Amino acid sequence: MPPKRGRPRRQVQSTAANAQVWIDPDVLAKRTKKHLEELERSNYTEPSATLTGADDEEPERGSSVRGRARQTISDKREHGRKKKSTMNVRTALLYRKNLTTLIEESGISSLPANCPTYLTAVVPPPNEPPRLICSVCGYWGKYKCVRCAMPYCDLNCEAVHKETRCERRVI
Amino acid sequence: MEPSCIAVLDNGACTVKCGRTSVSYDDQPRLITNAVVRSRGDKATYIGHEFDQCRDFSSLHYRLPFEKGYLVDWDAQKAVWDGIFSDEVLKINPSESSLLITEPYFNLPNLQEVYDQFVFEEYEFHSYFRSTPAALIPHGTLYGNSSSAPPECMLVVDSGFSFTHVVPIMEGSIVWSAVKRLDVGGKLLTNRLKELVSFRQWNMMDETYIMNEVKESCCYVSVDYRRDLDMCRWDPRKNPILQEYILPNFSANRNGRIRKAGELINEADQILYMNNERFSVPETIFHPSDIELQQQGLPGAIASSISLLPEDVQGLFWVNIGLIGGNTKFPGFCDRLMLELRSLAPSDVEVKVYTAADPTTEAYKAALAFARNSAFPSHVVTRAEYQESGSNACRRKFKDWRSSDRGVDQTLDRRKGKAPMQDSDEEPSSAPRKGGRTRNRTGIQPSGPRRR
Ligand SMILES: [Zn+2]
Ligand SMILES: [Zn+2]
Numbered sequence: 001m002p003p004k005r006g007r008p009r010r011q012v013q014s015t016a017a018n019a020q021v022w023i024d025p026d027v028l029a030k031r032t033k034k035h036l037e038e039l040e041r042s043n044y045t046e047p048s049a050t051l052t053g054a055d056d057e058e059p060e061r062g063s064s065v066r067g068r069a070r071q072t073i074s075d076k077r078e079h080g081r082k083k084k085s086t087m088n089v090r091t092a093l094l095y096r097k098n099l100t101t102l103i104e105e106s107g108i109s110s111l112p113a114n115c116p117t118y119l120t121a122v123v124p125p126p127n128e129p130p131r132l133i134c135s136v137c138g139y140w141g142k143y144k145c146v147r148c149a150m151p152y153c154d155l156n157c158e159a160v161h162k163e164t165r166c167e168r169r170v171i
Numbered sequence: 172m173e174p175s176c177i178a179v180l181d182n183g184a185c186t187v188k189c190g191r192t193s194v195s196y197d198d199q200p201r202l203i204t205n206a207v208v209r210s211r212g213d214k215a216t217y218i219g220h221e222f223d224q225c226r227d228f229s230s231l232h233y234r235l236p237f238e239k240g241y242l243v244d245w246d247a248q249k250a251v252w253d254g255i256f257s258d259e260v261l262k263i264n265p266s267e268s269s270l271l272i273t274e275p276y277f278n279l280p281n282l283q284e285v286y287d288q289f290v291f292e293e294y295e296f297h298s299y300f301r302s303t304p305a306a307l308i309p310h311g312t313l314y315g316n317s318s319s320a321p322p323e324c325m326l327v328v329d330s331g332f333s334f335t336h337v338v339p340i341m342e343g344s345i346v347w348s349a350v351k352r353l354d355v356g357g358k359l360l361t362n363r364l365k366e367l368v369s370f371r372q373w374n375m376m377d378e379t380y381i382m383n384e385v386k387e388s389c390c391y392v393s394v395d396y397r398r399d400l401d402m403c404r405w406d407p408r409k410n411p412i413l414q415e416y417i418l419p420n421f422s423a424n425r426n427g428r429i430r431k432a433g434e435l436i437n438e439a440d441q442i443l444y445m446n447n448e449r450f451s452v453p454e455t456i457f458h459p460s461d462i463e464l465q466q467q468g469l470p471g472a473i474a475s476s477i478s479l480l481p482e483d484v485q486g487l488f489w490v491n492i493g494l495i496g497g498n499t500k501f502p503g504f505c506d507r508l509m510l511e512l513r514s515l516a517p518s519d520v521e522v523k524v525y526t527a528a529d530p531t532t533e534a535y536k537a538a539l540a541f542a543r544n545s546a547f548p549s550h551v552v553t554r555a556e557y558q559e560s561g562s563n564a565c566r567r568k569f570k571d572w573r574s575s576d577r578g579v580d581q582t583l584d585r586r587k588g589k590a591p592m593q594d595s596d597e598e599p600s601s602a603p604r605k606g607g608r609t610r611n612r613t614g615i616q617p618s619g620p621r622r623r
Contacts, residue, residue: 032463039362039462042233044376073207073218073250088288092245099238106279114348116572118277121336121352123472130460138367138447139400165370 023149031167136160174269174297177542178261181273181304181535184237185332185357185497187219187251188535191261191268192542200535203255207234207247212421219251220260227421228380240275240333240356242282249289256294269551270299271542273307273534276329276336276350277572284562291557298551301569304495304534305329305338306345310544311537313493313527324480324487326473329534330498332357335456335469337476339488347572349479351472354464355456357498361386363462364452372443373418384427385416385443386452392503393450394510403447412450416443453501457511470511486520493525495533 072093085093103109108117134141134153141151143158148167152158181188181200188200204222209215212227225231236248256263270290274283283301290299305327314321327338335353339346361383368375368382375382393399402412418441419427430436455461457468467475477488492512494505505524512522527533541547556564566573 036462036464039359039366040239041362042235042358043379044365072246074246074253077218077250086288086292088285089245089293092285092288093249094246096244096246099241099243102241102243102279102281106281108279116277116347116350118279118352121277121350123351123353123467123475125465126460126467126471130463131458133451133461137371138451139404 023147028149135165172267172297175267176263177269177271177547178256178263178265179271179535179538179542180255181532181538182242183273183331184235184240184275186531187255188532189255189261190535190539191263192539198536198539200532200539201260202531203251203260205236205248205251207250208232209234219254221254226424228419229421230377231380233379237333239354240331241279242275242285245285245289249293252289252294265294265296268297269542269548270294270296271538271547272299272301273304273538274301274571275333276303276305276338276352277347278303280566280573283565283571287557287562287565291554295554298548298553300547300551301565302538303338303345303571304538305336305340306570307534307537307541308493308495309340309343309537310541311533312540313495313533313537314491314525322487322491324484325491325493326476326488328469328473328492328494328496328499330356330456330469330494330496332497335472335496335498337469337472339476339480341480341484344570345572346480349476350572351476353456353459353466353469353472355459355466357383357386360390360452360455360498363455364390364448367448367452368443371448373441375443381419381427384419385445387500388427388429389414389416389445389449390453390501391450392453392457392501392507394503394507396450396454399450400447410446412446414445414449416445417441418443450503453498453504456498457507468511470508470515473512474515486517489516489520490523491525492523493527495527495530497531499526499530 097105103118108119111117132141132144132151133139134157135150136152136157139153139157141153141157143153144151145158145161145166150161150165150167152161177192179190179192179200183205185205187203187205189203190198190200201220203220204217205219206222207219208217208222208225209232210217210225210227211230211232213225215225217225234244234247236242236244236251238244242248255261256265272286272290274286278286286301290296290301308325308327309321313327314325321343323342325340327336327340329336329338333356335355337351337353339349361379364386365375365379365382368385399412402410404410407413415430417428417430417436419425420439420441430442436442451461455464457470459466459468466472473492477485480488489512492508494508498504505526509522509524512524516522550568552564552568
């Protein structure tokens with residue numbers, strides 16, 4: 001779908017613009033959280049085993065036999081290391097923990113309040129309210145969808161939004 | 172025994188910038204993809220440096236050692252490091268070498284121990300030094316040539332793959348209580364671009380590599396967002412922002428590129444129109460709330476950080492802002508930042524921003540300069556010291572965010588003692604700490620009313 005060239009813009013009539021939008025803020029917060037998590041993903045599609053072959057899959061938690069049966073990448077590559085890794089190293093290689101778990105285990109949340117940590121270093125929220133940007137075309141979004149609160153700029157974008165993106169279920 | 176060389180690794184979440192001290196190496200680091208990458212088209216898996224051999228970059232599958240800026244997948248990281256230390260890259264014998272490696276800001280204590288374990292137990296380096304990238308900047312030339320001393324106060328902005336940090340440094344030490352983090356980095360920007368393009372034009376959700384290239388060649392930071400947004404609605408023939416990006420065709424061995432004015436294209440070529448995507452993506456660094464991330468933008472983060480510093484020296488930070496990290500390479504980044512900082516800074520202070528010739532490798536170059544410094548050996552922890560007191564040896568010697576508070580180590584140790592998963596072969600965590608810390612220049616913490 002190439003950009004619409006020089007398409008006339010229609011103004012949204014006041015009915016839509018003035019409609020009261022009320023959507024549970026928790027629901028919106030969840031949607032935002034999910035979106036931000038998606039923006040941190042390394043791969044959009046996780047490959048199925050049939051596509052990649054078995055040599056380089058993500059270690060699936062709980063799916064394979066624990067312990068000995070697991071192989072590290074270097075085990076598979078057989079770089080001919082004779083030395084056996086220490087228990088510490090072996091543990092780190094075989095048991096991957098996600099960042100949330102690692103933060104919990106680090107104990108940084110129970111440090112004295114005046115100790116700066118990863119948790120305290122995040123910048124404060126902005127002082128000004130967010131700018132509304134059309135979720136379809138990126139122009140200023142003057143209006144908000146009555147069903148899902150996403151901003152849009154005009155009738156064209158409202159139509160595209162309704163057709164393709166409006167989240168009836170929101171989450 | 173003296174180590175025969177020092178390996179230097181700026182171990183980033185996207186690329187490892189690496190090299191070593193020795194006559195045959197110049198100052199340019201090797202850039203190694205920090206990932207295990209599967210190419211479906213090539214039917215091959217590339218580990219780290221092997222990625223140079225990749226030919227088909229479509230729908231690559233990435234396994235990254237880092238998650239949100241922290242090292243969580245040690246299996247993948249070890250695979251990449253194995254390659255880097257091997258004869259295919261740095262050609263070092265770890266047991267005869269020293270290592271200087273960077274770690275993320277506010278690295279977790281439990282992760283720092285794993286760094287130590289890999290360095291000494293797995294690779295058996297003779298000695299090592301671990302530090303954040305910004306802490307090394309005073310050794311480099313970001314603020315001038317190597318003959319002049321670095322400024323007493325500097326504010327390093329490090330905008331990388333995972334996030335963006337504002338790091339004030341006073342007399343060579345990071346003032347951790349004023350370090351600020353913004354959760355916007357290059358990874359998020361590329362994903363954001365993927366999302367916009369996929370919704371508006373082609374489905375590029377699986378094309379991280381290609382979209383990263385598009386981002387690097389087309390995106391810029393707008394100095395006037397309102398104006399640029401309006402220009403994007405002009406007639407395409409008059410719209411100065413609109414670019415056509417010709418997507419790569421790997422089967423025909425053609426890379427992607429921006430279409431030149433009047434350039435004829437093949438019928439089979441796929442065109443990606445880059446209009447407001449060009450600047451709305453990097454805009455996220457300045458306005459995270461555009462993607463509903465409730466965080467101040469970079470200019471606000473800088474102002475917040477400086478406000479936490481001692482009042483009498485705040486002016487010295489405003490005038491010594493330095494930019495490192497790949498995102499600062501966007502055209503317009505520095506101009507826009509200056510513009511906004513000027514309006515945030517007190518009217519009587521001067522604002523000055525320093526940029527590096529190559530912001531991606533600046534921390535590496537500073538690290539290399541430090542490694543060559545005659546004082547470097549006095550900063551390392553040796554394997555013998557590690558064998559004697561484990562990670563405590565590193566905790567004592569490496570200055571990090573924990574050095575900024577005396578009570579911190581004890582608290583962490585107390586907690587660790589209670590933790591359910593405790594390695595039995597670890598040394599007692601109650602080992603006395605002596606020396607080291609008091610000699611460190613950690614007294615530079617901001618004093619007075621700010622520390623409430
Ligand atoms: Zn619109
Ligand atoms: Zn909607």
